Amino acid sequence: MPLITLNRIERRRLTVFFSCLIVAFATWMLIALSGNYKYRVNSRINYIDPPETRAYHPLQEDSVSLQIEGSGWQLLFSRLRLQPRVINVSLSALSSRSYIVFSNQLNDLNKQFESNQRVIAVNPDTLFFDFSKRSVKKVPIQLIKDISFVPTYGISGPIKLIPDHVIVNGAAVDLKKFKFWPTAVFKRFDVKDTILAKVGFMKSKSDNMDIFPLSVKVEIPIERFTEKIVEVPIKVLNAEGYNVHVLPEKVSITILTALSRYASVNQDSFEVSINLNDSREQGYSQLPLKIKHIPGYSKLVKVDPQVVDFFIKK
Known part of the structure; x- marks a missing residue:
């Protein structure tokens, strides 16, 4: 297809034409947009x-x-x-x-x-409403948190909320649904120090509900955790009338615990047992260990062994 070749005068006329077209369109837009x-x-x-x-x-x-x-x-x-x-x-x-x-x-x-x-x-033009009796209820606060820690650090004790409840004012039928009132998501990353902060609350889906106060103080104790190994004797449950020997007699438990709690963690901090009824009902020659209690704010790392041999002396 042959190309159209324009001389200098024709190119100038074409440029002037498009310039005038753009100016006319812009003028029309300004006039149109200025109207009501x-x-x-x-x-x-x-x-x-x-x-x-x-x-x-x-x-x-x-x-x-x-x-x-x-x-x-x-x-x-x-x-x-x-x-x-x-x-x-x-x-x-x-x-x-x-x-x-x-x-x-x-x-x-x-x-x-x-x-x-x-x-x-x-x-x-008109909005209609239904009504019910207003009521007041004291509701516990639930902290919604998303916290990550520096390696070897963690929560070392109870989280304190001040106050630990809110006063909710709203329709009595709605208040019955609330067992707790959640905070807004409390986020912290790479934490290694105790947290002292204020956090607000999630907004109610109903505009017809008020809470007081509007925020809560949060205190979260944070400490470095260290590993500790404790030897714990094994208890035998349901062994009435039997002389039961367990091999080994103690289990080695490895936990991570806060430095401030390290000295207080001992064999009395744990409860480890086997249940002789499991042997009678299932015919086991070995029994698995059951750990019913470990210290609070500690993390279980390892239990050695996890099953033990036993024999009964008549």
């Missing part, structure tokens, strides 16, 4: 000013469609918004009735927008 338009925006509702003596339950979705009058620029940016904006809606009217009307709150809604934007209607 009516458009709709989906918004999520954040309820404020709830009634003090009534627990409310919305009977519809927590989103509405706003009809807004604004400039073309605002219309353009509203279409580019990835998430719906949030509007605050007052529930003060629920103290005397079971519904709220948006047309009565347009002035308050418009204060949440730019001065050259105006909310002219909301769909739906």
Whole structure:
């Protein structure tokens, strides 16, 4: 296919033509975007000013469609918004009735927008609510944690939460579902020192529930752990009337324990046994060791041996 060859004058005319076309399009866009338009925006509702003596339950979705009058620029940016904006809606009217009307709150809604934007209607215009008696309950706090440690370090004692409970105020029927109140996920990485921090709480799925306080103090003792080997005698369970000998008579237990607890860990810190009933029922010639107790905040590394021989003297 032959190429079209343009001389210098024709190239200049073509350049001028496209330049004028671009300028005309830009001018048209500026004029179009400067005008006022009516458009709709989906918004999520954040309820404020709830009634003090009534627990409310919305009977519809927590989103509405706003009809807004604004400039073309605002219309353009509203279409580019990835998430719906949030509007605050007052529930003060629920103290005397079971519904709220948006047309009565347009002035308050418009204060949440730019001065050259105006909310002219909301769909739906009326929101309805169901009510139940409000109640107060004391709920234990559960720490949700995601902690990693520097090698050989770990939690060396009980975690302290101050306070250890929250006061929850909400619908009585909802409060029955809560056995504890979780914190927000508490994250720390490469930890080797005791943690002192504040952590907030996971937000309730219901806007109709309040908690106090809004945060809790967390104290997590962290120490270096070291290995310790303890010889522990083996107990024989269900050996009434029998003279039972176990070989070996002691088991070697290897654990990791905090340095501050190292001296206090001894054979009395463990309970190791075999159950003679296992031999009678299963016909075992050897019996596995059962460890029922190890020191708190210690990590079991190894048990040697894991099974033992035994014989019964009549």
